[in-house]
Amino acid sequence: MALGKDYATQECSIARALEVVGERWTLLVVRDALYGVRRYNDFLVHLGIPRAVLSARLRTLTEEGILEKRRYQEAPPRDEYVVTDRGAALWPVLRALGQWGRDHVDASRLRIFRHADCGGTVESYGMCDACGTLVPVSDVVMVPGPELDSAPADPVSRALLRPKRLLEPLETDPGQHVD
Amino acid sequence: MALGKDYATQECSIARALEVVGERWTLLVVRDALYGVRRYNDFLVHLGIPRAVLSARLRTLTEEGILEKRRYQEAPPRDEYVVTDRGAALWPVLRALGQWGRDHVDASRLRIFRHADCGGTVESYGMCDACGTLVPVSDVVMVPGPELDSAPADPVSRALLRPKRLLEPLETDPGQHVD
DNA sequence: CACCGTAGGTTCGTTCATTGAACCAATTGC
DNA sequence: GCAATTGGTTCAATGAACGAACCTACGGTG
Incomplete structure (x- = not known):
């Protein structure tokens, strides 16, 4: 085939x-x-x-x-x-794609990735701009950027509005479902 | 759609x-x-x-x-x-994919990317392992790795067997075509 | 006990994308 | 005049994606 x-x-x-x-x-x-x-x-x-x-x-x-x-x-x-x-080893691929998307398709800052240890920003290639180290996925914290929709329809997107360490299980909030 | x-x-x-x-x-x-x-x-x-x-x-x-x-x-x-x-800005994406493919799908070293200025190897994220700088695509030289087929059928693959600086036009060799 | 809700799927007809083979067009070399 | 080269388009057949409907297994509620 x-x-x-x-x-x-x-x-x-x-x-x-x-x-x-x-x-x-x-x-x-x-x-x-x-x-x-x-x-x-x-x-x-x-x-x-x-x-x-x-x-x-x-x-x-x-x-x-x-x-x-x-x-x-x-x-x-x-x-x-x-x-x-x-699967976690695919993080650099996704990081590179996201960076290219932001730089060359749509300039908005939807999500920001921070280095949990030092608070720096994880940029292009998965490196921390503050301490210069290559940050492993499990040490990355994702926080919503200024242009991310603050009231999304689905519960998963809502759960992802809270600062969130990568790889850790997402806790959805079944309480406030929309009809 | x-x-x-x-x-x-x-x-x-x-x-x-x-x-x-x-x-x-x-x-x-x-x-x-x-x-x-x-x-x-x-x-x-x-x-x-x-x-x-x-x-x-x-x-x-x-x-x-x-x-x-x-x-x-x-x-x-x-x-x-x-x-x-x-288009050249997609280089990190391709580099990351190639790295993942080599590490997690097929361990063979098909092509090696070298930093033209210092001779170091361009690894995972487009960085040179010798001088530590982020190498622009135009400063990368691609050389065939040990496990790349040394007598491929098509003329383009044959042309890519020679060390080749990226972005520069490929010169195919129309002389030795195969039937 | 009947019924609804939730989680995690499968099945199926329709629409869209990919494939490979055939065909087309402009020009140079023989 | 004829073949070869380069850069395509067209078309029928096949495969993949879509969305709606359906299915199963359980738990909770009236």
């Missing part, structure tokens, strides 16, 4: 990477997973992705070892999807 | 970027353009991409200001596609 994921003729690690994470929606699922989203329904409402596509992406990301599916309660059976180290 | 390129609900510069360069083949076309490929036929044989898709990608990349189409001879009319600054 020449269509879809494989770039047969390419002898290149960029092509290898894109075969795994280059499909539509895949990198946005990984982004949400790094932001702490873990549950099927949270991905669903936050991404606005068709259910069938989300199921397919979660399955292949799990097979590829980027997410790990694990049961967090037995009755009723409920699973969550957690990023692995391999 | 909800299908295809837009991620309507996403308020995120990663999604903005993916709307522009997230389609199938697009980032590989940009990669080739950074490697110095400029002509329709060179993209075609090197990527193994369907002609209709290549035409579509070259058109949208030109419209987005990532490539610039320009006439290099009048009779017969011939155009080439050259990366703009906006």
Whole structure:
């Protein structure tokens, strides 16, 4: 099957990477997973992705070892999807894409990433502009930027308005749902 | 049109970027353009991409200001596609993807990127491991790694076997074509 | 016990994108 | 006059994405 994921003729690690994470929606699922989203329904409402596509992406990301599916309660059976180290290693890719998007598509500052240890800003390549170190994902705190919608419709976006350390599970607020 | 390129609900510069360069083949076309490929036929044989898709990608990349189409001879009319600054700014994205591909998909060293000024290796985020500076794309020299096929079928891959400064036009060798 | 709500999916018909093969056009070299 | 080169377009077939509907398993409420 020449269509879809494989770039047969390419002898290149960029092509290898894109075969795994280059499909539509895949990198946005990984982004949400790094932001702490873990549950099927949270991905669903936050991404606005068709259910069938989300199921397919979660399955292949799990097979590829980027997410790990694990049961967090037995009755009723409920699973969550957690990023692995391999998934967390995609952070520089997402950082680079976000930087390019901000610089060359849309200048607004939607989210700001801070180094938890020193308070500096994590810029282009995942480096802290204050202390100059390469900040691991787990030491990054995401805070809303000035131009982020302050009253979004879905509960996941609302939960992401609070300062949030990456990788830690997101706690949605089921209390204030909208009709 | 909800299908295809837009991620309507996403308020995120990663999604903005993916709307522009997230389609199938697009980032590989940009990669080739950074490697110095400029002509329709060179993209075609090197990527193994369907002609209709290549035409579509070259058109949208030109419209987005990532490539610039320009006439290099009048009779017969011939155009080439050259990366703009906006396109060159995607270098960190490609570097990050390539790094992840090498680290987490396929461990082989296919290409090595060297800093022209100091001879160091350009690693993960486009930084030189010897002098520590962020190397601009135009100062990067690509050399074949030990595991790259040393006798590829298409002339573009053969031309890319020679050490090659990025962004500079690729000179294919029309002499030794294969049947 | 009937019924609703929630979480996590699958199924299915329609629409859109990708593919590969064929065709087209302008010009140079023989 | 004829083939080759370069840079495309067109078209039928196939695959992927979309959105709506449906399904399962449980818990809570009246």
